[in-house]
Each structure stands twice: as structure tokens, then as C-alpha cells.
């Protein structure tokens with residue numbers, strides 16, 4: 001599950017290196033940019049609310065240079081998202097929009113400099129600026145250097161003149177070399193989890209604080225210059241570089257299906273739209289969004305997607321109407337859901353429509369349940385779905401996590417997660433999907449709004465929490481059948497589930513020992529024919545507070561060993577504080 005929170009995209013997965021590339025908001029100060037004067041150059045900067053490169057970016061940064069020459073330049077400096085990571089022998093692709101009041105301004109110089117001593121790591125120039133707004137491209141190429149993120153970007157000129165700038169952008173190589181793409185290290189971590197789907201764009205980010213701050217998908221597609229940016233409910237502005245199509249491309253790159261949440265007429269500050277005619281435009285908007293995702297290039301919005309660079313439609317099975325609408329105190333969700341449900345089913349009968357809370361007006365296909373808890377709460381509730389009515393809607397556990405550990409969960413949290421996952425897995429006849437949330441956190445000071453997030457990073461490095469590895473162990477040993485099983489005389493904090501992958505003739509026994517003592521169990525498969533030797537994948541720690549960090553990223557990682565003497569009745573000892581998958585083979 002993903003949304004713009006904790007600098008998940010800007011300063012996170014989305015590989016853009018320039019912070020506040022559009023110089024918003026239009027007030028006196030321009031955050032993350034400062035004036036740069038070298039030698040005896042003199043200049044001033046201010047936001048200009050009167051001119052910009054497009055209707056959506058109709059403001060810019062004005063740089064007024066009163067004294068400068070090619071050796072003593074003046075301009076602006078950006079320090080990125082907690083630094084700009086610069087690596088050896090790498091080409092960075094950049095661009096900006098600009099205009100000038102004087103053709104004599106000469107070339108614009110773009111440089112990556114070290115923070116410590118202004119050493120030039122890479123440099124490029126762009127010439128030919130005019131009095132009209134135009135986009136300019138450049139590349140910055142590094143040689144063999146000491147890699148670090150304590151660097152900044154400067155854009156300068158060497159003649160007195162006025163320069164207006166907008167959308168200054170710089171990208172490193174991205175995952176699969178996508179233009180406007182994603183950070184490779186984080187994508188690789190996600191790929192290793194083998195995710196089946198991605199729930200987006202929220203979460204609260206879908207809803208926004210007020211209705212105008214919602215995830216308004218039409219304002220997130222097409223050229224970046226036509227994306228106005230918007231306020232995220234997590235207290236910073238989203239560049240919207242990660243727009244609807246980028247979410248879909250992200251799904252494509254990791255072979256995931258989108259689980260698309262559509263805005264349903266409720267925002268966090270209790271703004272709501274009444275069902276009926278007032279809601280109709282929002283319903284239409286959702287239908288058009290679904291067409292943008294799934295429609296052929298011969299449909300209006302499918303054609304728009306093709307124009308944006310993706311002629312092939314995306315496969316979509318689930319659409320979620322809203323997010324956590326139990327918090328809408330007006331009680332309007334029943335009516336809102338019904339209106340969306342009927343309109344979507346009429347046009348797309350094959351779609352499964354998720355409700356965010358139970359409703360009476362129609363029978364939802366799926367209900368989305370959320371759980372943020374302490375490990376103990378999960379330990380006590382692993383049987384939560386054992387007795388759920390199988391004739392009711394299916395269940396989507398669309399947000400859940402053990403919230404212990406900051407910024408990322410510790411091993412105690414991973415035990416809570418794994419225990420809870422055994423319960424979900426045993427009930428996977430009714431739980432059609434589940435997804436951990438939130439996925440990401442930028443661990444720099446001020447980067448986190450929500451504690452206990454699966455994957456942490458700074459500008460240069462990323463790491464998986466113990467919970468990340470627990471997820472990975474479960475998601476890479478899924479099976480497609482839950483075997484009937486029983487645990488006799490178990491201790492209170494021993495949890496399990498048993499599944500079979502019949503195609504690959506494997507049985508997976510997942511065991512979670514959250515006790516501080518080892519536990520020996522007798523594993524019985526009456527009459528089964530199992531190979532004598534199997535495999536154990538184990539994640540364990542000496543204590544619940546043990547964890548991974550940005551500086552010690554691999555303290556707790558899964559280890560694989562051989563399991564010997566497997567039979568239809570064998571003993572296995574689960575160490576104290578351990579999560580393990582026993583992989584047994586049916587020859």
C-alpha cells in the first residue's frame with residue numbers, strides 16, 4: 001500500500017534529485033533554494049507570481065543579476081532532499097524552463113558541487129535563452145569520484161541580466177531506465193518481496209485535508225509542466241511527478257496489479273459531498289479514471305493514456321471507493337458507496353468494488369479492514385477471521401502493521417506482523433489480499449510523519465526492516481492451498497500456518513515463536529510422503545528491540561539452512577524470538 005507520506009516519492013522512490021523544482025509556493029521565501037554569488041558577483045532572487053512556463057505553473061523564480069562575469073557567476077542553489085547523491089561515472093539527465101530579459105545573458109551553467117569545499121563534480125552549460133519560456137536539457141557526467149550525498153546543485157549565469165526559472169529537474173539513472181522514473185535500490189527491494197498488487201494512491205493522500213487537496217488524478221498526468229503540484233495531508237507539497245501513469249508503470253515494472261482507490265467525496269477535515277447530483281461529477285471522474293487505466297486507445301481516456309506514452313491498457317480487478325470512510329461523521333458513505341458501486345458496475349460489471357467500511361445500501365464485493373497495533377494485540381488476535389461469515393463480502397486487509405520501532409519496525413514488530421500473517425494466511429479463503437502500510441520512510445530528520453515503516457532510506461542508501469524480511473519470507477512462500485492443521489498444547493506466543501504449492505510440490509510450514517524460550521514441536525503429516533531433507537528460512541534476533549538501521553542495515557536478515565530428518569512425524573525446535581518457514585518437498 002502506498003501514498004505520499006514520509007517523503008515516499010519526493011525524496012524517496014521517485015528519483016528526482018531537485019527539491020521544490022517548481023519554486024512553489026508563491027510566497028516571499030522559496031523553500032530549499034538560496035541565492036549563490038561567487039567572487040564579486042551580485043544578485044537577488046524572488047518568487048514571481050506573474051509569469052511561468054504553463055497555465056498550471058504560472059509562477060517562477062526570478063533571478064536578478066546586477067554584477068557577474070564568466071569567472072564570477074551568480075545564480076541559485078538547491079541542496080536536494082537532504083543532499084544530492086552523486087556517484088562515480090554516472091550521467092545525470094537534467095532540464096529546466098527559462099526565459100530572460102536580455103539575449104546578452106550568455107550561457108547558463110549547471111554544476112554539481114561538494115558541500116565541504118565547492119569542488120565541481122560535474123558541469124554543463126546551456127545557451128540560447130530568449131524572452132520566451134522554453135525547456136532546455138542538459139547532462140551532467142561524473143568521473144571516478146568519492147561517492148556521497150553531501151552535495152548541491154547550482155544554476156548560474158555570468159552576465160548581468162534577469163533570468164526566470166521553473167521546473168529545474170535532475171535525474172540519476174532510474175530503474176529500467178524509465179524517464180521520470182524510480183530509484184533503483186528501492187525498486188529492487190520491492191521486487192524482492194514479489195508483490196502481487198499495489199494499493200494506491202492512499203490512504204489519506206487520496207482524500208486530502210480538503211476536497212481541493214484530494215488526489216485529483218487528471219492533474220497528475222501528461223507533461224510535468226502541466227502538473228500544478230498539490231498539498232499532501234502529510235504536511236508537505238507533492239510534486240505530482242508520481243502521477244497516475246507513473247503508479248501504473250511502477251506496477252508494470254514489478255509485475256503487480258493496480259488496486260485503484262478512487263476519490264469518493266470525503267476529505268479528512270470532514271468535507272463531504274452529498275450523494276445524488278452533487279456527487280455525480282466525482283462518480284464521472286472515477287469512471288474516466290478507470291477508463292484511463294483500462295480503456296483501449298479508441299476510448300477517450302485510453303487515448304489520453306496512449307498520448308502519455310502507454311497505448312496498452314492495464315489489467316484492473318479491484319477498485320476501492322474512498323478510504324477509511326468510517327471517519328466521515330456525516331454518515332454519507334452508505335449513499336456515496338452505493339452511487340459509485342452502481343455506476344461502476346453498470347459500465348464495468350467485471351470489476352470487484354471494495355468498500356472502506358461496512359454499508360447496508362448494497363452488498364460490497366470486498367471490505368477493506370485496517371489494523372495498526374502493538375505486537376501483543378496481534379498475538380491475541382490471530383484467530384480474528386477464523387469465524388468470519390464466509391457468505392458475506394470478501395476481506396481486504398488494506399493497511400496493517402505492528403507499530404513498534406522508529407523510524408522502521410524492530411524485531412518485536414516483525415514477530416507481531418508474522419503472527420498476524422499466519423492468521424491471515426490460514427484465512428485466505430476469505431482474505432483475498434493484504435498489504436502492509438506504510439511502505440516507505442525517509443529517515444532524515446523531519447522526513448517521517450508516521451512511525452514504523454517497512455523500508456527506510458536516505459539520499460544514498462536504503463534498507464529493509466525486520467518486518468520487511470518477514471513480509472518477504474511470507475510472500476515468497478505462498479502456496480495456493482491452506483492445509484487443514486492443528487496445534488496441540490502450544491504456548492500462547494507460538495503461531496503457525498501450513499500451505500501447499502502443489503505445482504512445485506512444496507509444503508510450507510510457517511512458525512513464529514515470539515517467546516523468549518526455544519520451543520520444540522512435533523510436526524505430523526499423517527501418511528504424507530515427504531523428502532528427507534528440506535529447507536529452513538529463518539529470521540531471528542536476541543531480543544525484541546533488535547533492529548536494522550540505515551547504518552547497520554543487515555543486522556537481522558533471513559538465513560537459509562538445510563532441514564534434515566524430515567518425515568511424516570518429526571521434531572523441530574524453533575529458537576527463541578524466531579520466524580521461520582520450513583520448506584518441505586513432496587517428491
Ligand code: AHR
Nearest residue numbers: 203204205323324437438
Ligand atoms: O498509513 C497511514 C495512514 O493510516 C493512512 O493514510 C490512512 O489510511 C490510515 O489512517
